[in-house]
Each structure stands twice: as C-alpha cells, then as structure tokens.
Amino acid sequence: MKALFALTAAVAATALPFILPGPFYIGIATQILAYGLFAMSVNVLAGYGGMVSLGHAAFLGIAAYAYALLVGAYSLSPASAAIVTLFIGTAAAAVFGLIALRTSGLSFLMITLALGQIVWGIAFRYTDLTNGDNGLNLSPDQALVVDPFGLYFLCLAVVVISFGLIAVLFRSPLGAAIKGVRDQPRRMNTLGFDTWALRYLTYVLSGLFATVAGILYVQVFRFISPHALSLAVSSEAVLMVIAGGIGTLFGPLLGAGVVVLLKNVASAYTDRWPTLLGCIFLFIILAMPDGLLPGAKRVLRNFLRVFNIGTRDSSHLAETQRAK
Amino acid sequence: MIALELNRLSKSFGGLHVIQDVSFSVMAGERRLILGPNGAGKTTLFNLIAGDLRPSDGTVSLEGKNVSRLPTHKRAAQGIGRTFQILTLFPKETVLRNVMLAGLGRSRDRWRPFGSLDTDQARREEAMDILGSVMLDHLAMKQVSETSYGEQRRLEIAMALAQRPKVLLLDEPLAGLSKEERKGVEQLLLALPRSLTVVMIEHDMDVALGFADRIALLQNGKLLVDGSRDEVIADPKTREAYLAN
Numbered sequence: 001m002k003a004l005f006a007l008t009a010a011v012a013a014t015a016l017p018f019i020l021p022g023p024f025y026i027g028i029a030t031q032i033l034a035y036g037l038f039a040m041s042v043n044v045l046a047g048y049g050g051m052v053s054l055g056h057a058a059f060l061g062i063a064a065y066a067y068a069l070l071v072g073a074y075s076l077s078p079a080s081a082a083i084v085t086l087f088i089g090t091a092a093a094a095v096f097g098l099i100a101l102r103t104s105g106l107s108f109l110m111i112t113l114a115l116g117q118i119v120w121g122i123a124f125r126y127t128d129l130t131n132g133d134n135g136l137n138l139s140p141d142q143a144l145v146v147d148p149f150g151l152y153f154l155c156l157a158v159v160v161i162s163f164g165l166i167a168v169l170f171r172s173p174l175g176a177a178i179k180g181v182r183d184q185p186r187r188m189n190t191l192g193f194d195t196w197a198l199r200y201l202t203y204v205l206s207g208l209f210a211t212v213a214g215i216l217y218v219q220v221f222r223f224i225s226p227h228a229l230s231l232a233v234s235s236e237a238v239l240m241v242i243a244g245g246i247g248t249l250f251g252p253l254l255g256a257g258v259v260v261l262l263k264n265v266a267s268a269y270t271d272r273w274p275t276l277l278g279c280i281f282l283f284i285i286l287a288m289p290d291g292l293l294p295g296a297k298r299v300l301r302n303f304l305r306v307f308n309i310g311t312r313d314s315s316h317l318a319e320t321q322r323a324k
Numbered sequence: 325m326i327a328l329e330l331n332r333l334s335k336s337f338g339g340l341h342v343i344q345d346v347s348f349s350v351m352a353g354e355r356r357l358i359l360g361p362n363g364a365g366k367t368t369l370f371n372l373i374a375g376d377l378r379p380s381d382g383t384v385s386l387e388g389k390n391v392s393r394l395p396t397h398k399r400a401a402q403g404i405g406r407t408f409q410i411l412t413l414f415p416k417e418t419v420l421r422n423v424m425l426a427g428l429g430r431s432r433d434r435w436r437p438f439g440s441l442d443t444d445q446a447r448r449e450e451a452m453d454i455l456g457s458v459m460l461d462h463l464a465m466k467q468v469s470e471t472s473y474g475e476q477r478r479l480e481i482a483m484a485l486a487q488r489p490k491v492l493l494l495d496e497p498l499a500g501l502s503k504e505e506r507k508g509v510e511q512l513l514l515a516l517p518r519s520l521t522v523v524m525i526e527h528d529m530d531v532a533l534g535f536a537d538r539i540a541l542l543q544n545g546k547l548l549v550d551g552s553r554d555e556v557i558a559d560p561k562t563r564e565a566y567l568a569n
Contacts, residue, residue: 173428173444174437180414180425187412190374191429191487192400 013156023148032260033155034216037162039240039252041209047247048170049202050182051108054234055116059207061229063089063214068224071142078144082215093207097200116234123226135225143219155216167249178202243284245291254292327352327521328491333382335372342368344545356523357536365545366525370493374406375399405489407480409496415469423451426486458482458512474505494524
C-alpha cells in the first residue's frame, strides 16, 4: 500500500511541471522539494532519532555557503563543488555531533540552538568570507542546472533517492535499533546496543541530508545569506515536520508543501501571512496532534469503519498463526 | 566456576554512601536472592553490576573478567542481562518484535542498514521459541500496549532471555502482579534453565525463598548476611533487619 502510494506520488510529481501554468509555479514546486528534503533531514533526527534540534539550518547554510564559495572564490566546477560540499557538510555534522551529543533532551535542544547561532554569527560577521548580510550570489554558469524544468527534475531525483534511502534505512535492523534508542534508550543499552554511537550516526546522517538540501537550496535561490542559517529557518523546519507528521516518511514533504505554499501564495494577498501560518499550525496541533498525514489516515480509517468498508479480520490469533 | 563476583563494591552520591564495601560471589547456575528493606541499595547494586552506574570503588567480575570499566552495552555483550522493576518495553510494537529487537542486540546485524527485521526468519523463529518458553507465543502479533500487566512482566523476562545472557538480573519480577499472575511468573522462574545464573531482587518471600539457593541480605548499603537460604533465614540479623517487618 505504502509502495503504491509512493509510486503514485512519484508519477504525479513527474507530471506536475507539465501541468503547472508557468515557471513561477514550477519554481514554487522546486522550493517545496528543497525544503522538503531539509524537513526530511530534520525528521531523521527528531522523528526517528528522538532528538529535536533548533540549529539544523546551520548544515543547510554551511552547505550553501561552501558551494557558493567553492564555485566562486575557488573556481571549482559546479559538480566538483557539490561533491566537496557533501564532505564539508558531513564533516561539520560529525564535529557538531561530538559536541551536541554530550547532552540529551532540553540541553540538546539548547546546545544545537547555540551551535546554530554560532554559525549564523560567523555568516553574519565574517564579511570577508561571506559578504555578511548582503550574502553571496551565484551566476547562472555556477549552478548545476539553470533551466526551471531541469532544476525541478534534479531536485525531484535527489528527493526521491533520499526518500528511498531513508525508507530502506528505517525499515532495516539498523533503523529498528535507532528507533529503539529513541523510545527506550536505557533498555536498548541493556540489550547491548551502543546508544551513543547510534545517536551519533543518526545525527551525522541527518546532517548529510541537510547538506544535500543546502546544495539544492543554493541552486533554487542562487543566493545565500545569513537568513538561511537563522533560528527562524531551523524552527520552521521543525514545524514542517510536526505539521506533516513526525516520524513518518511523507509527513515532512507534506509539511514543507503547506509552509512553502502558504509563504508564497498567502504572502501575495496579505502581509500578515505569518499570523495565518501560526493559526494553521495551531489548528493542526489541536485537530491532528500527530500531524496531517497520521491525522488524515485516522480520519480515513474512521470513515471506512463507519461505512464498514474494507474492514478485515484483525484477530491477533490469526496473525500469530501466520507468524508461527 | 564463579559466574559473578563483586569485590568491595562501593557507590556514593556525594556524601550519601548507597553501597558500601559489598563483596560476594555467585556460582554458575546458582539462584541468588538479594534481600533488603526499601532503600537498602538493591537496585543500585543491580545498576552497578549492569553498568548503568560506575562504582566509586571495588570491582565487578564476570566469569573472572573484570568488567567494572565496561559500559552497559559491552557488559550486555559479555553476558549480563537484566529486567527492570519499572517496565521498559516498546508498547507500540508487537510482542514478537520486542523480543526480536532484544535478540538483535547481540548480533552484528544491528548495524545492517538494509533488509528488514520483520522478514528475518531465523530471528523470528528464535523469538517465537522464547515467547513459547514464557507462554506468550499466542500473543506474538498483539501490540504490547494491548496486553495485560502480567503478560508485560513475562515479556520483560523474555526480552532478557533473548539476549542469551550468562547472568540474568531480575529486578522484582513479581512487582504489581495479582495472585494469579504471580503464579504464572513463578512457574516461569522455576522453569529457567539451570545453566543460567540468576540474581533476583524480590519482596514476595513465598516465591523468593522457594526460588533461591543462596541469599545476600543488604541493609543501608552494607552486606549484612550472605549464605545459603537456610543459614540466612535462621540468622537473627535477618529477622531483625527484614523478616520482622
């Protein structure tokens, strides 16, 4: 069922740019994919790893700045810059993880916030390198793809591959161990799992996906400024994940879609779109506390139950027989 | 052969001496009961053996090997399994998956980033066998949150057994159970293979004394009496410290 849904979504996403009326809307769809991947990276950490970070935009920003500097100041080709950026972003995550994972819970939240603010401060103040608040621009020849169609499909391909990797990983024994550490760290430790190593691996993996999102981000906007590393971007990504459904595969993409659409569409009609965004989040949290995706599933299940459609024998005894 | 040996084990939290100079050894296959009134330091002693706490002084040895410096997960790999007084299960998962996950802890497969835990037939069969041994196989596909407290207590033991431990630490396995449920768990404890060394904290004297070969009595973090079941029961210090209560 999940595979069928994923396949349908992939086909719909492939057809989307041909249906959309113009490059502006394709641009919005591309933004959804880039932010969606960033939200997926936050979901790896928060949803599967149980570690909520308020500094994850640091990896998005480090990747975007690294790419812009490599193609600009160091004159690397876009493809080479993207590869080197992957290593830089992952190395940053590996270093930050060593610091952040000395803590857990609220302290982890605070230390990630502090790390994020340090990186933001460097981006803002180290003007010789980052051009400060004015940011860095990418000329068309410095981007991997310029054409809106090409960029959309590049982002789609990267998101589909990342989605597949995350799906395979969190279905695997390693994924089960990571989720086990999220739910019962003490028990997992007693069972022989190295909980610190599993958390560290999750953190670095999440940083890697955020790095890829950062590379896409700088392709989409062809501009990077300290705003991309700000607390607002980190917390927005957490909200995307919560709104879509934390710990679900599709949820972060859905959450990113809601936020990016609201930002781009509602801001055309009113300056008070952040208020509207806040009201929508409030509604989601109150009406569907698990997020849009699990909430929609629950509504559908209740609907099917009320109308007695597709109910099946859920007897655990029957399933136990099958297990035997 | 000595399976577990505590040598002058101490643990202090600031000025509070929770465990003081405790030494005893548990032979392979022995059933050892840890007795003591509330606050005697029984669970702290378990935490020191399992590695959740580092001792302030003294050593813990497993089959002659000093494991005092090893973290919890490495001690588990060496053969120390435990249950908790407060249930630490995965309530949203099925009973079967809880046991499969427990078995995964001692396998290199725990680092495998592909494939599926659910389709691992060998692990599934092994987990079903363990569930059979604790009489939970009929609930294998039931979500843990939908099972009774007594069943969850048995699952707690099943998860520890799935680790294939050399020394099993049982922290009040009968806590909170009804009379009926106690009988079930008691049968399960008595049926544990003799090749397994068991150290148990339990307040239910009827079950605990029937189970134990030897008893260590703690009071205020100190080892008050250590000996065979009959010796400890007959010792006036036991009556004074514990049984009189």
